[in-house]
Amino acid sequence: MLTQELTDKYQLVVGLEVHAQLATSSKLFAGDATNFGAQANTQVSVITLGHPGTLPKLNIRALEFAVRMGLACESQISRKSSFDRKNYFYPDLPKGYQITQDKEPICVGGNVILTLEEGTEREIVLNRIHLEEDAGKLIHSSEQEESRVDYNRAGTALIELVTEPCLRSAEEAVAFLAEIRKLVMYLGICDGNMEEGSLRCDANVSVRLHGSATLGKKVEIKNMNSFRNLGRAIDFEYERQVGLLEVGQDIVSETRTFDADRGVTASMRTKEELNDYRYFPEPDLPPVILTEEWIEKVRAELPVLPRDLYRKFREVYGLPRYDAALLTETKEASSWFESLCTRTAHFKAASNWMMGPLKSYLNESGITYSNLPLSVESVAQLIALVEDGKISFSVASQKIFPELLLHADVSPLSIAQRLNLIQESDASFLLPMAKEVLFENPGKVSEYKSGKKGLLGFFMGELMKKSKGKADPKVATQVITDLLMN
Ligand code: ADP
Ligand code: MG
Numbered sequence: 001m002l003t004q005e006l007t008d009k010y011q012l013v014v015g016l017e018v019h020a021q022l023a024t025s026s027k028l029f030a031g032d033a034t035n036f037g038a039q040a041n042t043q044v045s046v047i048t049l050g051h052p053g054t055l056p057k058l059n060i061r062a063l064e065f066a067v068r069m070g071l072a073c074e075s076q077i078s079r080k081s082s083f084d085r086k087n088y089f090y091p092d093l094p095k096g097y098q099i100t101q102d103k104e105p106i107c108v109g110g111n112v113i114l115t116l117e118e119g120t121e122r123e124i125v126l127n128r129i130h131l132e133e134d135a136g137k138l139i140h141s142s143e144q145e146e147s148r149v150d151y152n153r154a155g156t157a158l159i160e161l162v163t164e165p166c167l168r169s170a171e172e173a174v175a176f177l178a179e180i181r182k183l184v185m186y187l188g189i190c191d192g193n194m195e196e197g198s199l200r201c202d203a204n205v206s207v208r209l210h211g212s213a214t215l216g217k218k219v220e221i222k223n224m225n226s227f228r229n230l231g232r233a234i235d236f237e238y239e240r241q242v243g244l245l246e247v248g249q250d251i252v253s254e255t256r257t258f259d260a261d262r263g264v265t266a267s268m269r270t271k272e273e274l275n276d277y278r279y280f281p282e283p284d285l286p287p288v289i290l291t292e293e294w295i296e297k298v299r300a301e302l303p304v305l306p307r308d309l310y311r312k313f314r315e316v317y318g319l320p321r322y323d324a325a326l327l328t329e330t331k332e333a334s335s336w337f338e339s340l341c342t343r344t345a346h347f348k349a350a351s352n353w354m355m356g357p358l359k360s361y362l363n364e365s366g367i368t369y370s371n372l373p374l375s376v377e378s379v380a381q382l383i384a385l386v387e388d389g390k391i392s393f394s395v396a397s398q399k400i401f402p403e404l405l406l407h408a409d410v411s412p413l414s415i416a417q418r419l420n421l422i423q424e425s426d427a428s429f430l431l432p433m434a435k436e437v438l439f440e441n442p443g444k445v446s447e448y449k450s451g452k453k454g455l456l457g458f459f460m461g462e463l464m465k466k467s468k469g470k471a472d473p474k475v476a477t478q479v480i481t482d483l484l485m486n
Contacts, residue, residue, distance in 0.1 A: 002239055010245070012238045013215060014173050015165035015204040018180050019158050020190040021134065021197070022065045028133045028157035029056030029099065029285075036196050040150040048155040050095030055284050062157035063288065065189035066106045066131050067298050069159055072183055072305055073126055075110030077295050083131075083282040091147075092136040094154055100132035102279045106288070112163075112183070113307060114175045119321050124176050125164040134158050159189075165204065165215060170234040174227045177201055186306050186331050200225045205237040207245065216241070217251040221258055221265055233258035237265055309334050317347040326355055332369035336376065343380035346387050353379055357397045361405065373408050382412045389472050395421050423472040427479050430463065430471055434479045437462040448484055456480065 027034060030047035047054045070077050084102040107129035114122045136154035140147045161180065167173045181199055184190035191198050201224050206216035219237060224230045236258075241251055256265040306328045313324035313334075328334045333354065340350045358379070362368060382400060385391045391400065396412075403415045416422050424430055437459055438445050448455045459480050463471055 002242060006242055006246070009210065010207045010238075010242045011210045011212075012168060012170075012234070013165050013206045013208060013218075014167035014169075014234060015218075016161075016163045016167065016173060016176060017202040017204070018161045018177060019134075019200045019202075020069075020161070020180070020184050021199070022062050022157040022159060023188065023190055024059055024061045024065065024157050026059060027155040028059050028062050028131065030155055032155065034156050036193075036198075038152055040148070041152060043152040044094075044154065048094065048151060056099065056282075058285060058288065059157060062131060063106070064298055065157075065187075066129060066159050067290070067295065068187050068189055068302060069161075069184065070107030070110060070129050071295075071299050071302060072187055073107070073110035073112055073129070073161075075107035075126060075129055077290065078104060078106055078108060078288075079290055080104065080287050081106045081130075081290075082287040083285045084279045085282050086277045086279055088277055090135070091149055092138050092151075092154070094136065094151055098133060098135065099282055099285070100160075101130035103281075104287070105130035112176060112179055114172065114179055115307075115310065115325065116175065122172065124172075125166050127162040127164050129159055129161050132158050132160060165206070165218075170231040170238075173203060173234055174231045177227060177230060182306050182329065186303060188303070194225045194227075197225055201230055203230060203234055203237075205234055205241070206251070207238060207241045217253050219251065219253065219265075220255045222255055222268065224258055226260075229258055229260050232260075232263055233265055236263060240265065303331070306331075306334070313337070317341060317351075319347065319351050323348075323351040323355065327351060330368070336369040336372075340376045340379060343376055344383045346383050349383045349387060350379075353383065353397075357401050361401075373405060375408065378404055378408070378412055385412055385416060389474060390422050391416055392423065392469075392473075395469065420470075422470065424467060424470050424475075427475055430467065430476055430479050433466045433471075434459075434463055434476070434483055437466065437480075438483055445484065459484075 022028075025034060026032060027048065030045050032045045032048055033043045035043065047056060067077055069075075081101060082104045083099050085097040086100050086102070087097040089096060105128040107126075110126035110129065112124045112126065114124060116122060134153050134156045136149055136151040138147050138149055163176070167176060177199075181192045181194070184199070185192040193199070203221045203224065204218045205221065206218040208214065208216040219241070221233050221237060224233055237256075244251060252267075252270055254270040255268045257268050258265050309328045310324050313319045313327060314321065317324075319327070326333075327337045337350065337354055340354070341347055344350055358372070358374075362372065382396050382404070385400075386393050386396050390413075395416075399419060399421060400412050400415050403419070404410070404412060407415070441459075441462070444455050444458060448459075456477070460473070460476060463476050463480065467476075
């Protein structure tokens, strides 16, 4: 941990490069399938291998997905963009070059707004979003002295988002990556699965004296695929660089990897040894020219974005910030909530149900809203039963809810009736029992009458016991206080 003095002295500067694998069924320039976990080298055509005489052809769906992301981030969509070859040798790159967009990316600029915990907003400025193909995968054996290569992933479509160096803490970087993950999943362009590598991130990290107008030398940390490791790697790197500067050493511009087991970054290659990629325009692909009409069509088909939903949940449904953030976390949750709100006007109660019993159930059973064995109608009826004072929330969530999950076709009311759980709000039902309670506790009654009003809770508890939990608390309070006044 750096001392306060040092964090006051040195500012952390981070720029991220995020790769998202597009959820297209075929590759960026070939018809090969893109199923994750398929048998090695079964989704590899001669185009992916770059055999002589083959030609790449752009996947229009991938292009559309990239434009969707650009529109969602308010980027400028390039009317003309083009592809370039990035040349380098590595065994996972069958063609000896990667097709990417260097000079004319599909989206330029843009921004992503982060809502931080206290509700303040931070705008993260994008430099660009471009399309490129992925490389294959090397599988290194720990037992044998050999490595294997699987080209199934080679040629799959990626977008790369590049931020300006405007992030200022590990927390902000993590929040940015989380926002991107949420966004690509809402847009339906990437499955967001970080364990499978569908979303990965490089972090460029430098430090400088606070107030300095120039940026420090940066280090690039490659390929992190978890939020936690991204945060740990940035924090480690911040401390390492500050430590070097404090003893008068220079920062070496280099590429580093993060060793998650040891929690440290280690040098991979320095800038001097860095490849000269010899970018040049891809001769086999014509430039991409987009019409206004096509762009407008993509815009018209955009789903409602999580940020707009968040605002709606705050303003239209009156939810607290915490609720609004949680319920807009996934498209499934926000749609479920909105659909529930067409059947109940108790929006906060609806939110409580989703954040409480429903969320616990989904977590425990490892499913999502799309396969929840429960209709919004049932939950709306449960809410109505509680709000009408027919059952308490604890009876609803602990007794009726589990039954509903087993018998999705039965109404909450009939379950409540069958289990004899309907609260008695009829005063004439409660009156004899309330009288009994007072009769059995003469001492407490005189204490109450001489001013110990806190005993009301005791009488209520006794009445609840006698009525087997069915007394409506409001009516019960009324009945007891009336009796005690005489
Ligand atoms: P390069 O020439 O090394 O590819 P770029 O200027 O293209 O560098 O930037 C790549 C990424 O590094 C971007 O996300 C950018 O915001 C970030 N970056 C650039 N300079 C710095 C810096 N001094 N400190 C932190 N991040 C930086
Ligand atoms: Mg660059």
